[in-house]
Amino acid sequence: MKFELLHTDAGSRARAGKITLDHGVIETPIFMPVGTVASVKGVHQRELADEINPDIILGNTYHLYLRPKMEILKQAGGLHKFMNWDRNILTDSGGFQVYSLSSNRKIKEEGVKFKSHIDGSYHFFSPESVMEIQRTIGADIIMAFDECTPYPCDYRYAKRSMHRTHRWLDRCVEHLTKVPEMYGYSQTLFPIVQGSTFKDLRQQSAEYIANIGADGNAIGGLSVGEPAEEMYAMTELVTDILPKDKPRYLMGVGTPINILENIALGVDMFDCVMPTRNARNGMLFTANGSINMKNKKWENDFSPIDENAYTWVDTAYSKAYLRHLFAANESLGKQIATIHNLGFYLWLVREARRQILAGTFTEWKNKMVKQMDNRL
Template identity: 40%
Template sequence: MSDADSKTLPDDDAGSFSVVRSGDEGGARVGVLQTPHGTFETPCFLPVASHGELRNLTFEDAADCGSRLLMVNAWHVFRRAGAEELLKAGGLHGWMGWSHSVMTDSGGYQVYSLRETSRVDDEGVTFLSPEDGKEDQLTPERVIEIQRIIGSDVITVLDECPPYPCSKEAEQAAMERTHLWARRSVTAFQEMPPRYGRRQALWGIVQGGVSEDLRKISVDELSQHPFDGFGIGGLSIGMPPSVMREMTALVCERLPHDKPRHLLGTGLPPAILDGIEDGVDTFDCVLPVRKAERGVAYTSRGPIYYKRHAPRGLADSAIDPDCGCTTCRDYSWEELRRLYRSEKADAARLVAIHNLAFYHQTLHDARLAIRKREFRAYRDSFVEKWDSGEGSAPQQGGGSPAASRTVGGSATPPMMRGMSPVSSSMGGGSPAKATRATPSPDKASKGSAVDESDAKTQKRGPSITGGRGVLHIKVKSNNVIVTFTDEQGQVIGWSTAGRAGFKGARKNSPMAAAFAGREAAQQAIDAGVQRVSVKVKDVQGRSEDVLGAVRDAGIEITSIVNVP
């Protein structure tokens, strides 16, 4: 069905979901999701445009990569655009200039991320806006009203995400409040008609922390309401991957089979494939775009740091020889590295295009494997290659890009090979993989001077294997100390509240702790850290501010241990 066809879907069909193939192994399945702005297959990935824009990318870039559904933060975009502008534009699609589908996050994550300055009760959440410091409030009814004005295809309800770790009592309180808000959201949704004559789907959010019995209670409660789909919340905030998988599988097994399931905020490809195996249909994350700006490309052999010199013999190769996107077709690793140093935004755009194309290709291949009933073999093969440690030095076998071109704001938007600008096939088409010639000699790296910053990086002693590191947080009565090490204990980045000029009691403030976390995290990212286990010694309760800053920097937290 083409996009044009999907725009004329009857109200009863818009927002509908059907499972067209279930795998023999686990809960993996292929589905078809219909919205007033398109029909596409699941499992699929949603790029995140929190404020109604994609950093360094145009929406045409995103569509050309295969994106057909975006995740937008309702609260952020409503504050930015305002009701008058949204109504004048006919909703968010017209305001953004995006013709495909949109899911909106309720803004409930503000309950979690702004908890130091927020107040939560049964009425809703009251907090200080990070933009202007003014007090704002989100209630279940206001969140529905905002999303009616926005006109998104999929609406999510206001929920409360408890921090991790926390007591079971705190998990239960957040879950019960989420259920109360869900009931009020359904009533508000039924009482407020759509603004633009097209049906919007309403999805509930499952909570319950890491307690099996609470997750079951949450699923059973929400399943009694007329939701069109379900989000699974509170599982991408630092718990070990094994716990996250256990909770995801439990929830998916218990949710209605005929409703779509979305795993909120889960981002690395291996974790997405785990979610697919457990029965998840859609995923969103900031990583593909955010990490491109920080010098990271995701490839079939794991993440690479394109902002650094390529391993010997690979400078003229594409960053991913197996990828058919125009970035890999037209630019070498060395060209992207040099561009990152001179025109960072242009390099970030090109690599974000590659990262999104890689994510969509991975999900396309996953759907194909499910149809063939070979998903588990596909997942195991993908993860083995990803974890092989070859990401920083891809196997030889990739040739030189066909040609380099001048980069600038007016460059022709790249497209995946074999894709038309507006694909009529479900899921955004099936991007073709490039066939490459024998690699050419590394002309760029031979005899070229390594600049001072790269030389320092290469001489650094710590060894980062598979992007793994350790984060040590020590909160004292008069300071916050944040240190990143490799797995052998060698320091790769550190900071303290005192380094930013915080004095006296202010050294223990949320702002000071966040600063220390943010500065140390950037050093760790520059050293190649992607994920960390955490060791915490905290007598003042400031470690959550550090962890929030580290997560916002794009580092995955795999486990948290309190030490004496």
């Protein structure tokens, strides 16, 4: 992996860069659509590539491990071939999913025993097994196995958890050297900063992760219920420590406003289920605020979904038609809304990049944050 830092905004820490991997170039800042089970929900790969056009998408280690299972992915030649996606893929470690199964998992130093949400069967993830699983999946960027703490979190627990994550990282790094890449291209490991919302722990963790010397670094354990101000404070602290010549990935964030504010703090990569999940519930994100398409007010509004036309669906269909599809519980409505939201998210980060390169990011960002903080 190669990262080039092209420009940093004069009024903030916002950066424009370029990551080069074996499946293509990623222009940063970037948003990664979430393809949990080898599919970005409701979107064909052709629409994903041609309309939304992301440089990279995300797959989920926990879900892919449970189905289709590793034997199938190995026979297929890896996730890229299995889902017919020839661009970059990042896989998370499964740590967040294990965290979310709090009533069905047990964490020990060796790893985590958990109960499948599908059939109730028991499984065990260790740093070593997670590295082997991600080798088999074949993502371009793979994540170290970590423990994601809840919010709020007891300080002593957060400290123990952070140190365990660091020990697990050392095991990941060591084991990865013993497990060869399987499909003829390179894979890059990102470690994950933890420490909950405690400044001293975040500082310790960021320093530990920085000293690993990985090609890129991730910030985990945020966007788990803490106030936005806490998220921004932790991000600012961590980006001040992580190497400037390596990409920074803020995991699981977030709203369009969250993304712009964290770009301003020096983050390069984002992912979140929000644009697809909210789309399925009828919420659209736009440059002027969010829209609930289920509201009766759109019943006879025949204007385009969004005149800014981030994708073809925005001008092909009217608000009245999309509202009708949701009222009729027609799956096409969810598909249209998903394509729109993902198109908007990709436009947002690419416009942020353009503004950074032009030297106008901070003024533009402040204007956009104010505009988007509306419900239409």
